[in-house]
Every structure is written in structure tokens, then in C-alpha cells.
Amino acid sequence: xxxxxxxxxxxxxxxxxxxxxxxxxxxxxxxxxxxxxxxxxxxxxxxxxxxxxxxxxxxxxxxxxxxxxxxxxxxxxxxxxxxxxxxxxxxxxxxxxxxxxxxxxxxxxxxxxxxxxxxxxxxxxxxxxxxxxxxxxxxxxxxxxxxxxxxxxxxxxxxxxxxxxxxxxxxxxxxxxxxxxxxxxxxxxxxxxxxxxxxxxxxxxxxxxxxxxxxxxxxxxxxxxxxxxxxxxxxxxxxxxxxxxxxxxxxxxxxxxxxxxxxxxxxxxxxxxxxxxxxxxxxxxxxxxxxxxxxxxxxxxxxxxx
Amino acid sequence: xxxxxxxxxxxxxxxxxxxxxxxxxxxxxxxxxxxxxxxxxxxxxxxxxxxxxxxxxxxxxxxxxxxxxxxxxxxxxxxxxxxxxxxxxxxxxxxxxxxxxxxxxxxxxxxxxxxxxxxxxxxxxxxxxxxxxxxxxxxxxxxxxxxxxxxxxxxxxxxxxxxxxxxxxxxxxxxxxxxxxxxxxxxxxxxxxxxxxxxxxxxxxxxxxxxxxxxxxxxxxxxxxxxxxxxxxxxxxxxxxxxxxxxxxxxxxxxxxxxxxxxxxxxxxxxxxxxxxxxxxxxxxxxxxxxxxxxxxxxxxxxxxx
Numbered sequence: 146x147x148x149x150x151x152x153x154x155x156x157x158x159x160x161x162x163x164x165x166x167x168x169x170x171x172x173x174x175x176x177x178x179x180x181x182x183x184x185x186x187x188x189x190x191x192x193x194x195x196x197x198x199x200x201x202x203x204x205x206x207x208x209x210x211x212x213x214x215x216x217x218x219x220x221x222x223x224x225x226x227x228x229x230x231x232x233x234x235x236x237x238x239x240x241x242x243x244x245x246x247x248x249x250x251x252x253x254x255x256x257x258x259x260x261x262x263x264x265x266x267x268x269x270x271x272x273x274x275x276x277x278x279x280x281x282x283x284x285x286x287x288x289x290x291x292x293x294x295x296x297x298x299x300x301x302x303x304x305x306x307x308x309x310x311x312x313x314x315x316x317x318x319x320x321x322x323x324x325x326x327x328x329x330x331x332x333x334x335x336x337x338x339x340x341x342x343x344x345x346x347x348x349x350x351x352x353x354x355x356x357x358x359x360x361x362x363x364x365x366x367x368x369x370x371x372x373x374x375x376x377x378x379x380x381x382x383x384x385x386x387x388x389x390x391x392x393x394x395x396x397x398x399x400x401x402x403x404x405x406x407x408x409x410x411x412x413x414x415x416x417x418x419x420x421x422x423x424x425x426x427x428x429x430x431x432x433x434x435x436x437x438x439x440x441x442x443x444x445x446x447x448x449x450x451x
Numbered sequence: 452x453x454x455x456x457x458x459x460x461x462x463x464x465x466x467x468x469x470x471x472x473x474x475x476x477x478x479x480x481x482x483x484x485x486x487x488x489x490x491x492x493x494x495x496x497x498x499x500x501x502x503x504x505x506x507x508x509x510x511x512x513x514x515x516x517x518x519x520x521x522x523x524x525x526x527x528x529x530x531x532x533x534x535x536x537x538x539x540x541x542x543x544x545x546x547x548x549x550x551x552x553x554x555x556x557x558x559x560x561x562x563x564x565x566x567x568x569x570x571x572x573x574x575x576x577x578x579x580x581x582x583x584x585x586x587x588x589x590x591x592x593x594x595x596x597x598x599x600x601x602x603x604x605x606x607x608x609x610x611x612x613x614x615x616x617x618x619x620x621x622x623x624x625x626x627x628x629x630x631x632x633x634x635x636x637x638x639x640x641x642x643x644x645x646x647x648x649x650x651x652x653x654x655x656x657x658x659x660x661x662x663x664x665x666x667x668x669x670x671x672x673x674x675x676x677x678x679x680x681x682x683x684x685x686x687x688x689x690x691x692x693x694x695x696x697x698x699x700x701x702x703x704x705x706x707x708x709x710x711x712x713x714x715x716x717x718x719x720x721x722x723x724x725x726x727x728x729x730x731x732x733x734x735x736x737x738x739x740x741x742x743x744x745x746x747x748x749x750x751x752x753x754x755x756x757x
Contacts, residue, residue, distance in 0.1 A: 166653040297657035297673060298650070305660050305669065336642040342678070344604070346652040347472040351603035353656045354611050357663040363611065367603060372648070 148181035149254050150451040153247030154444050155232045156239035157315060157409045158283035161370040161400035162348035166296045168239075170287035171315060172444035176243050177229040177451070178207075180251035187223045188212050195230035198244070206241045207248035210272025214249045217268065218259055224252050235323035237407035238439075242284030245272030250289065250448045262289045262447065266302050284403065291447030293356055307356045309443040310364075314418035316391070318425045319407040320382055321435040329377055329404035341371050361397060361413055368398025368411070381406045383428040394424040415440070454487035455560050456757040459553030460750050461538045462545035463621060463715045464589035467676040467706035468654035472602045474545075476593035477621060478750035482549050483535040483757070484513075486557035493529045494518050501536035504550070512547045513554035516578025520555045523574065524565055530558050541629035543713035544745075548590030551578030556595065556754045568595045568753065572608050590709065597753030599662055613662045615749040616670075620724035622697070624731045625713040626688055627741040635683055635710035647677050667703060667719050674704025674717070687712045689734040700730040721746070 154175035158168040176195075183189065188211045193200060202208040207226050215224075226248055232240040249268045253260050260268075266285050274280035286294035286304045297303040351367035354360070378384040381401065391399035391410040395417040399410035408425065412418040422438045429436040460481035464474040482501075489495065494517045499506060508514040513532050521530075532554055538546040555574045559566050566574075572591050580586035592600035592610045603609040657673035660666070684690040687707065697705035697716040701723040705716035714731065718724040728744045735742040 163652065163656065165649045166656060295653065295656045295660065297653045297669070299653075303657070303669075303672060305657055307660060333645060335645055337645050337648055339639060339641055339643050339678075342643055342648040342651070343471045345648070346469065346655045347601065347603045347605075349652045349656045350469065350472060350601045350659045351609070351611055353659040354601065354613060354663070357660070363603070363609075366609060372645075 146255060148179060149251050150177065150179050151247055151251050152449045152451055153178050153243040154288055154448065155243060156284045156287045157317070158239065158403040159373065159401065161368040161374065161398060162345060162352050163295070164370070164373045165281050165283055165299065167293070167349065167352070168283040168287040169293045169309070170291050170444040170447050171238065171439070171441040173441040174232060174238070174439050176231050176247060178247040178251055179227040180248065180255060181225045182255055183223040183225050185223045186221065188215065189223065189225045191225045191227040193228050193230065196233055198230055198234060204275065206272035206275050207244040209275050210245035210269045211248040211252055213271035214252055214268040218256060220256065224255065233319070235325050236319050237324065237401070237403040237405045238317060238319070239284035239288060239403060241273055241275070242269070242288050245269040246285050246288040247448060248272070254450065263304060265289055266304060270302070287447065289447050292443055292445040295353065307353060309445050310356065310359050312414050313443050314412050314415050315441045315443070316396070316410045316412065316418045316421040316425065317402060317407050317439040318387065318422065318429070319437045319439070320429055322382070322406050324380055324404065324406045326404045329380055332380070333373065333376055337372050345370070345372050365397040368400065370400055374400055377401055377405055381408065382434055383432065384408060386428045387425045390424040390428065391421045394421040396421045452561055454485060455557050456483065456485045457553055457557050458755045458757055459484055459549040460594055460754065461549060462590045462593045463623070464545065464709040465679065465707065467674040467680070467704060468651060468658050469601070470676070470679045471587050471589055471605065473599070473655065473658070474589040474593040475599045475615070475621070476597050476750040476753050477544065477745070477747040479747040480538060480544070480745050482537050482553060484553040484557060485533040486554065486561060487531045488561055489529040489531050491529045492527065494521065495529065495531045497531045497533040499534050499536065502539055504534070504536055504540060510581065512578035512581050513550040515581050516551035516575045517554040517558055519577035520558055520574040524562060526562065530561065539625070541631050542625050543630065543707070543709040543711045544623060544625070545590035545594060545709060547579055547581070548575070548594050551575040552591050552594040553754060554578070560756065569610060571595055572610060576608070593753065595753050598749055598751040601659065613659060615751050616662065616665050618720050619749050620718050620721050621747045621749070622702070622716045622718065622724045622727040622731065623708060623713050623745040624693065624728065624735070625743045625745070626735055628688070628712050630686055630710065630712045632710045635686055638686070639679065639682055643678050651676070651678050671703040674706065676706055680706055683707055683711055687714065688740055689738065690714060692734045693731050696730040696734065697727045700727040702727045
């Protein structure tokens with residue numbers, strides 16, 4: 146095999162109760178990447194379509210991630226990466242994670258799979274840390290492993306794939322403003338109240354339990370974030386109204402997707418998810434802010450070979 | 452039925468990664484309580500054997516919890532509570548929780564079970580708050596429901612019973628010093644670093660997952676506490692050495708039981724659990740500090756009728 150085409154999906158990190166540890170993979174939005182073997186050693190970036198992303202290799206997350214893999218697994222030839230970027234950088238649905246994970250996934254396939262999907266996370270992290278300033282695997286893990294994932298430790302990359310109830314549908318609204326992870330991270334306080342932290346880990350534990358037991362009521366009650374969301378909400382136009390209308394439309398829960406500005410909701414069934422999207426968008430229609438709405442089942446596979 | 456004898460078990464709260472939310476129920480140590488119907492209205496405390504606990508009704512957690520239940524479910528007669536207290540108050544294995552939960556459980560039985568075990572938690576909480584200064588259900592929940600329990604919210608008492616792997620054995624060492632919950636709570640800081648909080652909820656989520664999947668490796672890796680343990684460890688003689696020797700003997704993990712001074716360990720299988728106890732006690736033998744060691748399977752039933 147000399148080249149491969151893949152779908153590198155978008156993802157939702159944090160999921161309200163799991164800041165920096167929880168995430169899930171989307172199915173209807175993602176980048177198309179083509180990686181081809183080259184005779185020249187090393188990584189080269191070919192065509193970049195769709196979105197404005199850095200051509201400078203050292204600022205390109207796909208390049209940096211791919212390079213990290215090749216440092217660990219030296220080969221004689223090289224690889225060219227062509228990217229059709231469909232996920233907007235700074236939208237909060239894992240744009241850099243898709244590029245980083247996609248690059249290492251595709252190269253691993255072309256090398257005959259020396260690494261497992263889990264093992265690829267550490268290489269993708271090198272690219273991801275370019276974009277976020279600080280390396281977290283909460284987007285990379287669901288992109289590589291699929292479904293819902295929990296990163297027990299971002300240091301040792303101890304990653305657990307959690308079960309995904311079949312009829313969960315995500316609604317994502319992306320207001321067309323750009324919010325860099327590095328900026329939405331900067332507004333967080335370095336200390337948080339112990340009482341809020343206890344509520345947060347109670348909710349995360351309950352969320353994990355609900356995924357194993359298909360308990361939608363518990364899932365809904367545990368999708369809370371009193372630590373990060375209150376600080377970041379002010380960066381997202383109409384966040385409060387959008388979240389409230391998602392719940393009013395029947396969503397199990399709603400919150401900031403990753404570091405925003407996208408807002409996600411999870412619903413049981415497609416009908417509710419669509420209604421949630423209809424309710425959400427009225428707020429941006431009112432103020433004339435451009436936006437996109439995505440609907441997606443949970444992508445239990447992660448990156449797909451096309 | 453005019454009277455009932457019950458076994459009100461001890462329990463381990465926090466379990467390293469789950470401060471104020473996680474707990475499990477023990478099987479080999481607990482109080483024996485006898486509750487009898489009386490013609491006089493209200494609650495009376497009969498004999499109190501075993502340990503020094505308050506006879507003054509307003510300071511007696513069993514009395515206060517029982518009273519809270521009777522306020523919600525008025526009856527013409529009353530109840531006498533006799534307690535053979537085997538759990539030492541201030542030992543860190545849920546002495547007050549056993550008394551409070553035992554009282555409301557027994558009265559509920561004598562009333563023909565108007566409440567479920569889950570519903571009894573709120574009455575027992577009234578007694579528990581007497582002892583701890585602040586009400587938490589992390590000991591009460593496992594005593595009433597059995598097994599491992601997660602308290603998603605101490606405010607709304609949203610409690611989840613988690614699965615218990617069969618061959619988990621607890622080792623508990625209780626150095627004979629008394630440590631009041633109210634004091635070991637007072638030394639905690641009201642703010643904690645966000646980075647430590649993220650590690651803690653990553654570990655708790657992983658611990659919950661490990662219980663569903665019987666993943667002992669993951670269970671072991673997630674039994675960490677970098678938030679509460681470092682502050683409280685100084686209150687427990689030789690804590691660091693005891694914990695280290697438990698791990699050396701093969702325990703999956705070890706930490707402070709509740710607010711201490713008891714130290715718990717969880718091991719796979721009885722042989723390891725016994726070895727852990729042997730290793731742990733050497734440290735108190737060395738310094739001549741009196742102690743008790745308990746071994747127990749996870750009591751998946753909770754309070755038992757005798």
C-alpha cells in the first residue's frame with residue numbers, strides 16, 4: 146500500500162463534567178486526509194484545502210505529530226500529507242486533534258501497523274501540544290479509539306474506552322467566531338473550591354456509570370460543570386440562552402464543546418437532537434451571528450479508512 | 452414483628468480517589484443493634500454496650516436519625532434502641548454511619564418498610580451530620596445499599612450502587628488513637644489546584660469503569676489521592692510506611708479510610724490481603740502503638756437482619 150485516504154473526525158472534549166479527561170467522537174464532520182509514501186525521507190505537506198492552516202511545517206500539527214512518530218520508527222522513505230480541512234480551527238470540536246491523529250494513523254497504516262491505536266496517542270500529543278499550549282488527550286483519544294473515552298492520566302496516557310449508548314445523538318452549534326484553546330485556557334483560575342471539585346468528580350463518576358448502564362436519567366443529571374463552564378461561558382455569545390433552549394427542547398444535557406466556542410448537546414434520538422438544533426440556532430438568528438449546526442451519532446470507530 | 456436484631460456494618464469512605472462521594476461496605480466488623488416497639492411514643496435508647504457513645508439523646512446519632520424518620524412517618528407507639536457498639540467511634544470506618552443507618556433501617560422494618568433502602572439515607576444523614584459537622588452520605592450509602600456506592604450529589608442524595616468484583620478483599624489497620632472527622636476535615640484547604648482536581652476526577656472515573664469491567668490493573672492505577680491524603684497523612688502515625696508496605700505486599704492500593712486514622716488496602720484474594728495486614732502491622736509493633744487489623748470481603752448487601 147503506497148497511499149491511504151482517511152476520514153479524521155471531529156470530537157467533543159470535556160462533555161461538561163470531565164474537563165481535560167472526557168471526550169467523544171463525531172461521525173458527520175471531519176477532515177479528509179491522503180497520505181502517500183515518498184522516496185524523499187521525512188514528512189512533507191502537500192495540498193492544504195478548505196481552511197487556513199499553517200503551511201510552515203513547524204506550526205503544522207499534522208507535520209509535527211507525523212515527525213514524532215518517525216523519530217520513534219525510522220524509515221528510509223518519507224510521507225506526503227494532503228489535507229482537505231473541513232473542521233474549522235478554533236471551533237472547539239478538535240480541529241488540531243483530527244489533523245494530528247489523522248497523520249499518525251495514516252502513516253502507521255502505511256508502515257504496516259507497528260503501533261496500536263492507543264499507542265498512537267503519544268505521537269499525536271506532540272502535534273496537539275502545538276495547538277493548545279499544553280498537551281491533553283481528551284480530543285485525541287476519542288478520535289483514535291472512537292466512542293467515549295476517559296483519559297485517566299494525561300501524563301502516562303492511561304486511556305479507557307467507555308461504552309456508548311446507541312441512540313445518543315449530538316447536536317453542535319458553531320458560532321463563527323474563533324476562540325483559541327490557549328486563550329480560553331488562560332482565563333481559568335489555577336485553584337478551584339474543594340466543594341465544587343467534589344461535585345465535579347461525583348458527576349464524572351456518575352456519568353461513567355451511566356454509560357455502562359444506559360441510564361439516560363443519570364447521564365442527564367451528571368452533565369454538569371460548575372468549575373470551568375462559569376468561567377468560559379462569557380467567551381461564547383448567548384451561551385446561557387443556547388444551553389437553556391437545548392434543555393427546553395429535550396436535550397439530556399448541553400455545555401461548551403472543548404474550549405468553545407461551539408456548544409454541544411446530547412439527546413436521546415434523532416428527533417430530539419434536531420429539535421435541539423432548531424431551538425439553539427434561533428439565538429444566533431436573532432442577533433445575526435453566522436453559525437453552523439451539526440448533528441451526529443457517536444462514532445464508535447474513530448478514524449476511518451476510506 | 453415487635454423487635455428486630457440487625458448487623459450494622461462498618462464501611463470505608465473516600466477510597467483514595469473519591470473524597471466525599473465513594474465508599475464500600477465491610478462484612479466482618481459492625482454493630483449489633485436491637486430495636487423494639489414500645490407503647491410510649493418516640494425514641495428511647497436502652498442499653499449501650501461496647502464503646503463509649505453519648506447517652507444524651509441529642510448527641511446520639513441513632514436517636515437523632517430515628518427521630519428524623521419518625522417526623523416523616525408519625526406513629527402512635529415508639530421504639531427502643533439497644534446498641535452493642537463494636538465499631539470504635541473516631542476510627543474512620545463509619546461508626547456513626549452504622550448507628551444512624553442501623554437505627555432507621557430497623558425502625559423501617561418494624562414499620563412494614565414504608566421506605567426503600569435508598570430513601571432511608573436522608574433520615575440517616577440527619578444523625579450523621581451530628582458526628583461529622585457536615586453531612587455526607589459516603590459512609591451511609593454503602594451501609595444501607597451494600598457494595599461500592601457513589602454519591603453523585605450529597606445535596607440531592609443521588610446515589611448509585613456500583614458493581615463489586617468478587618475477589619476484592621479489604622485490609623484495615625486501626626491505630627488506637629481517636630481522630631474526629633470534624634478535626635480531620637478542618638485541616639483541609641477550601642481551595643485546591645485545578646491540575647490536581649483533574650487528576651482526581653480522571654482517577655475516579657477510571658475507578659468506576661474498573662468496577663464495571665473487573666479491570667484490577669486499572670483499579671490499582673486509579674487508587675490515588677493527591678488532594679486530601681497529603682494533608683491528612685500527617686495525622687496518622689507511620690501512614691507513609693504503612694501504605695508503602697501494603698503496596699509492597701501486593702495490595703492493589705491503599706490509603707486513608709474515611710477521615711482516618713484507620714488505613715485501608717484493597718487486594719485481590721484473601722492470601723494477599725492477609726500478607727498486607729502482616730506487613731502493615733510491623734510498623735505499629737515497632738513503635739509499640741496499639742492497633743487492630745480487620746480483613747473483610749466487600750459486603751454487597753449492607754445492613755443484615757439477624
